Every structure is written in structure tokens, then in C-alpha cells.
Amino acid sequence: EEDGDEPPPEDTLRILLATDLHVGYAESDHVRGHDSFSALEEILQTARQEKVDFLLLGGDLFHENKPSRNTMYRVMELFRKYCLGDDPIPFEIVSDENVNFGAASKHFNCANFEDPNFNIALPVFSIHGNHDDPSRESGQQDLSAMDILEVTNLINYFGRHSNVEELDIYPILLQKGITKFALYGMGSMRDQRLYNLFSRKKVHFHRPAEATEDWFNMLAVHQNRENRGRGQKNALPESVLPDFMDLVLWGHEHECLIDPVWSTSDKYQIIQPGSSVRTSLSEGEAKDKNIALLSVYKTSFKVNPIPLKCVRPFRLTDITLGEEPHLDKDDPNVTENVRELLSNKVDQIIEEVNSHVEALPEHLTPPNNMRLPLIRVRVEHTGFTPLNNQRFGSQFVSRVANPADILLWHKRRSSAASNKA
Amino acid sequence: EEDGDEPPPEDTLRILLATDLHVGYAESDHVRGHDSFSALEEILQTARQEKVDFLLLGGDLFHENKPSRNTMYRVMELFRKYCLGDDPIPFEIVSDENVNFGAASKHFNCANFEDPNFNIALPVFSIHGNHDDPSRESGQQDLSAMDILEVTNLINYFGRHSNVEELDIYPILLQKGITKFALYGMGSMRDQRLYNLFSRKKVHFHRPAEATEDWFNMLAVHQNRENRGRGQKNALPESVLPDFMDLVLWGHEHECLIDPVWSTSDKYQIIQPGSSVRTSLSEGEAKDKNIALLSVYKTSFKVNPIPLKCVRPFRLTDITLGEEPHLDKDDPNVTENVRELLSNKVDQIIEEVNSHVEALPEHLTPPNNMRLPLIRVRVEHTGFTPLNNQRFGSQFVSRVANPADILLWHKRRSSAASNKA
Ligand SMILES: [Mn+2]
Ligand SMILES: [Mn+2]
Ligand SMILES: [Mn+2]
Ligand SMILES: [Mn+2]
Numbered sequence: 001e002e003d004g005d006e007p008p009p010e011d012t013l014r015i016l017l018a019t020d021l022h023v024g025y026a027e028s029d030h031v032r033g034h035d036s037f038s039a040l041e042e043i044l045q046t047a048r049q050e051k052v053d054f055l056l057l058g059g060d061l062f063h064e065n066k067p068s069r070n071t072m073y074r075v076m077e078l079f080r081k082y083c084l085g086d087d088p089i090p091f092e093i094v095s096d097e098n099v100n101f102g103a104a105s106k107h108f109n110c111a112n113f114e115d116p117n118f119n120i121a122l123p124v125f126s127i128h129g130n131h132d133d134p135s136r137e138s139g140q141q142d143l144s145a146m147d148i149l150e151v152t153n154l155i156n157y158f159g160r161h162s163n164v165e166e167l168d169i170y171p172i173l174l175q176k177g178i179t180k181f182a183l184y185g186m187g188s189m190r191d192q193r194l195y196n197l198f199s200r201k202k203v204h205f206h207r208p209a210e211a212t213e214d215w216f217n218m219l220a221v222h223q224n225r226e227n228r229g230r231g232q233k234n235a236l237p238e239s240v241l242p243d244f245m246d247l248v249l250w251g252h253e254h255e256c257l258i259d260p261v262w263s264t265s266d267k268y269q270i271i272q273p274g275s276s277v278r279t280s281l282s283e284g285e286a287k288d289k290n291i292a293l294l295s296v297y298k299t300s301f302k303v304n305p306i307p308l309k310c311v312r313p314f315r316l317t318d319i320t321l322g323e324e325p326h327l328d329k330d331d332p333n334v335t336e337n338v339r340e341l342l343s344n345k346v347d348q349i350i351e352e353v354n355s356h357v358e359a360l361p362e363h364l365t366p367p368n369n370m371r372l373p374l375i376r377v378r379v380e381h382t383g384f385t386p387l388n389n390q391r392f393g394s395q396f397v398s399r400v401a402n403p404a405d406i407l408l409w410h411k412r413r414s415s416a417a418s419n420k421a
Numbered sequence: 422e423e424d425g426d427e428p429p430p431e432d433t434l435r436i437l438l439a440t441d442l443h444v445g446y447a448e449s450d451h452v453r454g455h456d457s458f459s460a461l462e463e464i465l466q467t468a469r470q471e472k473v474d475f476l477l478l479g480g481d482l483f484h485e486n487k488p489s490r491n492t493m494y495r496v497m498e499l500f501r502k503y504c505l506g507d508d509p510i511p512f513e514i515v516s517d518e519n520v521n522f523g524a525a526s527k528h529f530n531c532a533n534f535e536d537p538n539f540n541i542a543l544p545v546f547s548i549h550g551n552h553d554d555p556s557r558e559s560g561q562q563d564l565s566a567m568d569i570l571e572v573t574n575l576i577n578y579f580g581r582h583s584n585v586e587e588l589d590i591y592p593i594l595l596q597k598g599i600t601k602f603a604l605y606g607m608g609s610m611r612d613q614r615l616y617n618l619f620s621r622k623k624v625h626f627h628r629p630a631e632a633t634e635d636w637f638n639m640l641a642v643h644q645n646r647e648n649r650g651r652g653q654k655n656a657l658p659e660s661v662l663p664d665f666m667d668l669v670l671w672g673h674e675h676e677c678l679i680d681p682v683w684s685t686s687d688k689y690q691i692i693q694p695g696s697s698v699r700t701s702l703s704e705g706e707a708k709d710k711n712i713a714l715l716s717v718y719k720t721s722f723k724v725n726p727i728p729l730k731c732v733r734p735f736r737l738t739d740i741t742l743g744e745e746p747h748l749d750k751d752d753p754n755v756t757e758n759v760r761e762l763l764s765n766k767v768d769q770i771i772e773e774v775n776s777h778v779e780a781l782p783e784h785l786t787p788p789n790n791m792r793l794p795l796i797r798v799r800v801e802h803t804g805f806t807p808l809n810n811q812r813f814g815s816q817f818v819s820r821v822a823n824p825a826d827i828l829l830w831h832k833r834r835s836s837a838a839s840n841k842a
Contacts, residue, residue, distance in 0.1 A: 028559045069487070069569065070561040073525070076572045081528050084538035104494070107502050117505035117540040138449045140491040148490065151497045152573040 007297035011177030013091060016047045016306075018291040019058030019222075019251035020275035022131065024071035031372055031401045036063065037074050038310040038370060039276035043291060044082035046306060047122050050293060053091050053176065055122060058251025058273070059129025059188055059222030062145045067132075072148070079154040085121030089113045091176035095208075100172045103160040104147045111172075112153045120153075125172070127159035128187040129222040129251055134160065159185025159220060164193070166202040171217070173208055179298055182208060182215040184245075188222040188252065191234050198240040205242050216299045217244055217268075222251035225272070226264070238263040238270070247271065247294075247301060255284035258292055258305040271303060278314050281376035281402070286316045309364050312401055313353050313373040319345060320380040322412075329383050339387055342377065343395065346406060349375055350399050372401040382412045428718035432598030434512060437468045437727075439712040440479030440643075440672035441696035443552065445492035452793055452822045457484065458495050459731040459791060460697035464712060465503035467727060468543050471714060474512050474597065476543060479672025479694070480550025480609055480643030483566045488553075493569065500575040506542030510534045512597035516629075521593045524581040525568045532593075533574045541574075546593070548580035549608040550643040550672055555581065580606025580641060585614070587623045592638070594629055600719055603629060603636040605666075609643040609673065612655050619661040626663050637720045638665055643672035646693070647685070659684040659691070668692065668715075668722060676705035679713055679726040692724060699735050702797035702823070707737045730785050733822060734774050734794040740766060741801040743833075750804050760808055763798065764816065767827060770796055771820055793822040803833045 021043070025036045047055045062071065093100075093111055102109035113120035126146060128134065134142035150157040161167060171182035184205060186194075197203050208215055223236035241248065245268040247260065256274030263270055273292055278285040290305040319342070321327055327337055353373045357365065375396075379386070386409040393403030400406060442464070446457045468476045483492065514521075514532055523530035534541035547567060549555065555563035571578040582588060592603035605626060607615075618624050629636055644657035662669065666689040668681065677695030684691055694713055699706040711726040740763070742748055748758055774794045778786065796817075800807070807830040814824030821827060 027561075030560065033560065066490070068558050068561070069564045069566075070558050073564050073568060073572055076569070077526055077528060080572065080574065086538075105498055107498060117507075119538040137489050137491050139451065139454070140448075140489070143490045143494050145490075147494055148497070151494055151501065152575070153501065154573070 007295075008177070010090070011179050011297055013174065013176045013179055013181050013294075013296040014050070014052045015294045015296070016043070016050065016052045016055045016291060017058075017249055017271060017273055017294050018043050018055065018276060019249065019273050020060040020129065020254055021057070022060055022063040022275055022277050022279050023075055024067050025063040025277050025279050027068060027071060032312065035310070035312055035370060036277040037078070038367065039289075039308060040075065041078055041082075042308055042310040043276060044078055044122070046291065048082055048085075050306075051087070052122070052293065053089070055124045056183075056220060056249060056294075057124065057126035058220050058249045059127050060131040060251060060275070061126060061129070062132040063279070065132060065135060065145070067145050072145070076149070076152065076154060079124070079149065083112075083122045083124060083154060084119055086119055087121035089120065089123065091174050091181075093172060094175050095171065095173035097172075099170045100158055101150075101156060103162050104141065104143060104157075105151055108151065108153070111156050112150075115153055118153050124155040125183065125185075125220075126155055126157055127185040127220045127222055127251070128157070130188040133188050158183070159187040161187060161189065164189070166204070167197060168204050168206060170206045171208070173215070179296055180208075180211065180215045181296055182217045184217065184219040186219065186221050191224050191236060194223060194236060195240075198237075203240075205244075207244065214299070216246050216296050216301065218247045218249065218296075219245050220249045220251065225250060225253050239265040241265075241268065243267040246299065249273075253284070254279065256287050256289050258290040258303070260303055276308055276311065278312060278374060281314070281316065281374060281405070281408075283316060286314055307364055309366055310370060311366060312370050313357055313366065314376075315349050315353050315373060316376045316378070317345070317349060318378045318380070321384045322380070322382055327384075335385060335387070338384055339392065342379065342387070342392065342407065345377060346375060346396060346400070349373075349377075350396075372399065374401050375406050376402075376408060377406055378408045378410065380412060381409050428716075429598070431511070432600050432718055434595065434597045434600055434602050434715075434717040435471070435473045436715045436717070437464070437471065437473045437476045437712060438479075438670055438692060438694055438715050439464050439476065439697060440670065440694050441481040441550065441675055442478070443481055443484040443696055443698050443700050444496055445488050446484040446698050446700050448489065448492060453733065456731070456733055456791060457698040458499070459788065460710075460729060461496065462499055462503075463729055463731040464697060465499055465543070467712065469503055469506075471727075472508070473543075473714065474510070476545045477604075477641065477670060477715075478545065478547035479641050479670045480548050481552040481672060481696070482547060482550070483553040484700070486553060486556060486566070488566050493566070497570070497573065497575060500545070500570065504533075504543045504545060504575060505540055507540055508542035510541065510544065512595050512602075514593060515596050516592065516594035520591045521579055522571075522577060524583050525562065525564060525578075526572055529572065529574070532577050533571075536574055539574050545576045546604065546606075547576055547578055548606040548641045548643055548672070549578070551609040554609050579604070580608040582608060582610065585610070587625070588618060589625050589627060591627045592629070592636075594636070600717055601629075601632065601636045602717055603638045605638065605640040607640065607642050612645050612657060615644060615657060616661075619658075624661075626665075628665065635720070637667050637717050637722065639668045639670065639717075640666050641670045641672065646671060646674050660686040662686075662689065664688040667720065670694075674705070675700065677708050677710050679711040679724070681724055697729055697732065699733060699795060702735070702737065702795060702826070702829075704737060707735055728785055730787055731791060732787060733791050734778055734787065735797075736770050736774050736794060737797045737799070738766070738770060739799045739801070742805045743801070743803055748805075756806060756808070759802075759805055760813065763800065763808070763813065763828065766798060767796060767817060767821070770794075770798075771817075793820065795822050796827050797823075797829060798827055799829045799831065801833060802830050
């Protein structure tokens with residue numbers, strides 16, 4: 001947005017990218033229960049403020065396959081609040097929408113903004129993740145929580161598999177001015193099954209017949225990503241995705257890697273926004289969280305990261321008791337000493353994180369009800385007895401969001417085991 | 422509709438009345454699973470065909486408090502299909518909609534047809550029943566399946582109780598031309614609790630301050646009705662409802678009593694459409710099912726019953742084995758003789774009901790997938806051994822909708838017991 005070389009707005013698709021919102025996560029936790037809803041609201045709000053053409057989600061919108069009534073209600077309320085309105089939709093769909101959206105309903109098979117009975121201001125397109133994939137009740141059709149949002153016309157759910165023996169993936173073809181955008185979607189399935197389908201050449205990406213090379217090609221997937229210590233068959237290898245792809249929105253991985261990187265095949269780029277709520281107290285979740293504003297003009301694109309502020313602060317620290325100079329295994333008060341050491345450590349982290357949050361610029365400051373930090377101290381305790389987590393945490397109840405599981409106890413691995421990892 | 426005395430249409434509210442749809446009832450039954458959905462569709466279709474001003478439901482729209490995903494999906498699909506469209510809404514609401522509808526959402530507190538982002542052609546107003554009443558998940562707000570339909574703008578849910586210690590019931594005030602219509606709603610609550618509230622004068626019906634006497638007053642309730650052998654405290658006595666009421670839509674009772682009758686207090690009339698799906702094989706459910714077209718002009722009303730055709734045929738018969746001339750308790754083949762007698766009886770009923778259905782005029786003929794009849798034979802078997810129901814039913818699997826529970830076995834009551842009943 002710096003100079004006169006900006007592509008013309010009427011030809012530029014502006015898309016907000018986010019994934020793994022896990023709405024409903026920890027909803028009955030009286031401290032963190034609202035976090036996932038706040039992040040959803042921030043994302044929807046950002047989409048409206050930025051006047052994007054649409055919001056694209058990479059799956060795991062819901063944390064639970066069968067969301068609670070409260071979660072479903074709040075999600076519907078937020079989508080209705082932010083997705084409806086008079087703003088015009090400045091792009092059009094030129095593919096067969098029956099093919100793109102027609103999987104579940106006999107009656108409603110077009111994009112939500114094309115139904116003349118609804119004023120949609122912000123279209124949302126989403127695939128499903130493994131948390132919100134379709135499941136079958138006895139004798140009934142496969143349906144997911146995403147279908148419930150789709151039948152009420154709140155979202156456009158795509159990338160559903162009508163046949164799990166052979167995948168025919170037809171893109172949603174969008175046009176805005178002279179920009180042609182082909183959006184492919186592949187809802188989550190078991191990695192092993194998907195890998196087998198690729199091995200048996202049963203996955204077909206159908207490109208548009210006309211002006212094939214003029215399209216910008218984007219794919220939304222929700223699978224494990226390779227090279228993360230899982231072994232190839234438990235991930236979707238980047239090399240099996242088609243070379244013609246330009247950009248892949250990778251869902252399921254919760255670590256925020258917002259800057260696009262080249263695939264291992266060097267053929268397309270990958271953007272991995274990560275989850276918008278911290279669903280585990282691990283390294284991947286410890287980073288700052290971002291969503292991304294994607295601009296596409298003809299076949300080139302640009303990504304602008306947008307930091308999320310509705311994310312609870314989180315600090316992850318390691319400590320090895322055996323390396324602490326003032327701890328003596330043979331001291332009869334050793335347990336008390338460990339407790340004091342760890343309490344001081346947690347006090348110190350709380351102080352650091354609070355100072356950090358106070359120093360944040362306003363647009364990055366989490367709301368008041370999201371300031372109590374998550375703290376995780378991984379304690380290597382070979383030779384020492386672990387403390388009771390619940391008891392240890394009680395002193396931090398009003399200062400830490402997760403008092404009962406601050407400490408994670410583990411022992412030194414043998415060298416054989418660490419080689420394996 | 423017979424002569425020139427008809428009131429002017431622009432001043433006449435036309436309202437379709439139905440109740441106890443119990444959608445999702447027996448949904449996993451491979452014969453009857455779709456019955457409740459078909460009846461819902463027929464009711465919505467009738468409302469559109471008759472171009473009523475709105476549809477009023479008396480509770481128990483859903484059979485289960487937590488409807489299955491399939492039920493929720495199908496209900497939403499049908500409401501979206503029939504309630505949206507361009508037809509104008511020829512009446513207006515003049516009461517404070519925040520009071521009428523504002524119980525659950527902070528954001529959406531007006532009637533669904535007043536939200537400018539939706540084209541509503543058929544407004545639906547509904548109270549909740551005991552099957553779909555609000556329930557609380559841990560730490561969350563009370564919500565019902567009706568709230569889910571309301572937040573997606575598919576229905577107008579009213580008669581919710583925000584305070585269960587004291588009921589303040591404010592009517593939805595509707596105006597169509599010169600007709601003023603006050604719609605009171607009282608969602609289901611335990612009969613004992615409601616009775617106590619009335620006894621303690623804690624139920625307040627708030628009448629409009631202006632032109633108080635000019636309003637037609639209607640109340641939707643969903644409670645047990647008195648004088649049905651339950652004892653007064655387990656029902657809502659008709660006498661406690663306010664004398665100014667004109668008409669009460671009584672939900673919860675599944676027997677169809679479509680012609681309005683005067684209340685025991687002789688102050689207002691009661692219409693009881695009954696359930697649209699047969700949820701039990703009892704006398705009350707055995708009658709023909711009707712919904713009603715209510716016309717209100719100023720303070721007078723007229724009711725036209727409309728028979729439902731999407732209702733499965735049902736025959737209920739009694740037989741007393743001891744009174745059968747050809748049955749001999751002491752015959753060594755008595756069990757075989759009982760079986761033969763009852764089989765012949767059921768054969769005969771099947772034949773009768775099939776002939777009856779075939780002779781129906783087309784507009785009353787159930788669709789093909791609803792013709793297999795429900796049959797219940799209550800067998801008074803004092804002195805005889807009951808047969809195995811499952812085994813008996815196996816011969817009727819393709820001819821009866823409920824083969825496994827055709828027979829209901831009971832013994833003669835003592836005269837003391839029958840006096841009590
Ligand atoms: Mn996830
Ligand atoms: Mn996932
Ligand atoms: Mn009921
Ligand atoms: Mn009922």
C-alpha cells in the first residue's frame with residue numbers, strides 16, 4: 001500500500017485467511033471459557049473492517065464434533081452479526097455451484113450471497129477439519145456442524161468428500177475484474193487414507209478447461225504437515241499436491257507460520273496461520289498468533305500478516321532441577337526447597353509477562369478478560385520427587401489462567417530414546 | 422367464505438394454528454422415521470398456500486430437548502425453504518419487541534421479518550413445550566433448540582420465562598388494518614410450579630394500556646389440561662387464566678380437539694389442535710389430525726379446521742379373550758388358538774384400514790411412504806397366557822408400521838381399581 005504500483009482494487013481479490021478457531025474450546029472453564037469466542041469475533045470484525053471480499057477458513061472452526069448448544073448459539077449469533085449486511089459482493093462465482101456446494105441439501109446449492117432472501121456482506125468459505133468433520137447418526141446422512149451453519153446460510157462449506165474411494169476436487173471459480181481465482185478444498189480425512197488415495201492416483205484436481213493458465217490456484221487443506229517427526233504416512237507429503245498450485249492454506253497445524261514458504265517440491269507456497277486459541281501448552285502454541293490478508297491480482301499474490309489481540313498471553317519455560325546450584329537432593333527439606341524455587345520462578349514469569357502485556361501497543365493489547373496468562377513450566381526432575389500440581393497451583397489461582405497444570409514433570413530421556421525422537 | 426358478509430381481508434388476520442409437531446420422533450425407525458418431518462413440511466406448505474399472515478405453534482416443535490444433528494438440519498432446511506421469500510408481511514408489531522423477543526440474544530431482539538437482512542415471507546411464532554424447553558449447560562445461559570432457530574432468524578420464539586419466581590407476561594401486539602391482536606405466550610413449565618405461581622398471584626398478564634378493550638386476546642400455553650384424571654395440581658386449571666382472554670391455543674395435549682370449546686370458566690374458548698405425529702398408540706392419538714386456520718376480525722374470530730394428510734393411519738381395538746366364544750382355556754392348543762384369533766383380527770384390521778385409506782379423497786390421502794398403518798390391539802387376557810409380541814409381529818413386518826408392539830396385554834382390573842379411575 002506504499003506506492004503507485006498497487007494493482008487496481010477492482011481487479012484485486014482481498015481475502016482474510018484464518019484457521020483452527022476451535023470455537024468452544026474449554027468453554028466451561030470460568031477463566032478461559034470465552035477466549036475462543038473472542039478470537040472468532042476479532043477475526044470476523046477484522047474481515048468487516050478490512051472490507052475483504054471473503055473470509056477463508058482452513059477447518060476446525062469448532063472444537064467439538066458435536067458443539068454444545070451454547071457454542072452453536074454463540075457462533076451463529078456472531079456469524080449473523082458480522083456476515084449479514086448491505087455491502088456489495090464485488091466478485092462472482094463462475095463455476096457450477098451445484099458441484100461446489102451441493103453435497104448435503106437438496107434445496108440450497110448456491111453460495112450464500114446468491115440467495116436472494118439474504119443480504120450477505122461477508123461471505124465465509126470453509127472446509128472442515130478433523131474436529132468438525134461429517135459424522136453419521138444411525139441411518140442418516142453424513143452431516144457436520146459445518147452443514148448446520150451452511151443450511152442456515154451463514155457459511156459456504158466446501159471441500160466435502162462425497163466419495164471416500166476417489167476424490168474429485170472441483171474448484172470454486174471466482175472472478176473479480178480480470179483476476180481469476182480457483183479455490184480448491186480438501187476437507188480433513190485420515191492421513192493414512194489420504195496418502196493411500198494419492199498413492200493409488202485416486203485424487204483428481206479438476207482445472208478449468210478455459211484459460212487454464214490464467215487462474216490463480218489456491219488449495220485449503222487440513223492435514224498433518226510432513227517433517228515433523230511423525231513419519232511420512234502420518235502426514236500429507238507436500239510433494240503429492242499438484243505442481244500447478246500457487247498457494248496452499250494449511251490448516252490443522254496450530255503453530256503460526258504466517259509468512260508463506262515454498263513447498264518441499266518448490267512448486268507452490270504454503271501459508272499456515274495456526275490456531276487462534278491456544279489449545280495446548282506446547283511450543284507450537286507459544287508463539288504470537290496472526291491471521292493474514294491475502295491480496296491476489298491476476299496470478300500474483302501478497303500476504304500481510306495481521307496480529308490477533310484476542311489471544312491469551314502464554315509463556316513456556318524449561319527448568320532442570322539437577323542443574324539448579326542451590327538445590328541439594330539430600331537436604332531433608334528438599335521438597336520445600338523445590339516448591340520455593342518453582343514458586344519464585346512462576347512469580348518471576350508472571351511479572352515478566354504482565355510487564356510485556358502492559359507495554360504492548362493498544363491494538364495488540366488483549367481485552368481485560370484475557371490478560372491472566374497461561375504459564376507452563378516443564379520440570380526435568382530426575383532425582384527429585386514431583387510436587388502435587390493442584391496444591392502448587394492454588395497460590396496462583398487469581399494470577400494465572402491455568403493454575404492446576406502449570407508444572408509438567410518429566411525425567412531425562414535415555415540417549416537411545418532421544419536419538420529416536 | 423360463503424357470502425358478502427366476510428370481513429375485509431385487509432383487516433383480517435389469518436393465522437395457521439398447529440402444535441406438538443415432535444419433529445424427530447422415532448427418526449431412526451426405518452418405517453416411521455420421516456413421518457414427523459413430512460407433517461412439518463405439510464404444515465409449512467399449507468401456511469404458504471393459504472397465504473396466512475403467520476403460523477402459530479404451541480410448543481414441542483422438537484421431540485428431543487437436544488435434537489439430533491439430522492433433525493436440526495432438516496428442520497432448518499424446511500423452515501428456510503418455506504419461511505423465506507418475497508411475500509409482503511401485511512401486519513405490524515406495535516409492542517416493544519425487546520420485551521417480546523429479547524431474552525437470549527444481546528444482538529437480535531426484533532421479529533424475524535423486521536431484520537432488513539432477511540426476506541421473511543412466513544413468520545412463525547412459537548412458545549416452547551416441555552420437550553424443547555430451555556436447559557442449562559454448565560455455567561452457561563439457559564438455551565433451547567428454539568433459541569437456535571431464533572438466532573438464525575427462522576422463527577420468533579416468545580413466551581420464554583426470564584424469571585421463574587414471578588411471571589410477567591407481555592403480549593406481542595399485532596395490528597392489521599383495524600384489527601388489534603394481543604398474543605400472549607407462556608412457555609411450558611412444571612404444572613405444580615405454575616399452579617403455585619397462580620395460587621400466590623405471581624402471574625401477571627399485562628394488557629395494553631391504550632384501547633384496552635379493543636384488542637383480541639389470545640394465549641398460547643403448553644400444559645396438562647384439567648379433568649383428565651390427573652388431579653387438579655397436575656394440570657393448569659382453566660379457571661386461573663384471565664377472564665379477558667378470547668382464545669387459548671392449548672398445546673401439550675396430543676388429542677385433536679379442533680373445534681373451539683368454552684373454558685370451564687365460560688370466559689374464553691380453547692382450541693387444542695393436538696400433535697401432528699402419533700407419538701403413542703393411545704386413544705387420544707387415534708383420531709384424525711387437524712390444524713386450524715384462524716381468522717380474526719376486530720374482536721371476533723372464526724376457525725376453519727384443515728385436515729392433515731401426512732399422518733400415518735392408526736387403528737386401536739380392544740379384545741377380551743374371556744369373552745371370545747370359541748376360545749377354551751382348557752384346550753391344550755389354547756395358545757395356538759389365541760395366536761390364530763389375534764392374527765385374524767389384525768389381518769381384518771389391516772384390510773379395513775387399507776380400504777379406508779384407498780377410499781380417501783386425494784387431498785386426504787397420505788403419501789405412499791406413510792400408508793403402512795399403525796395397529797394396536799389391547800388384549801384383556803385374564804386366564805390366558807400372553808404371546809410373545811416380537812414373534813407375533815414378525816408375520817406383519819411388511820404390512821404394519823409397528824409390528825413389534827401391536828399387542829398390548831392387560832388383565833381385568835379389580836372393581837375397586839376401576840372405581841378409582
Ligand atoms: Mn486444529
Ligand atoms: Mn485439526
Ligand atoms: Mn408437551
Ligand atoms: Mn407434545
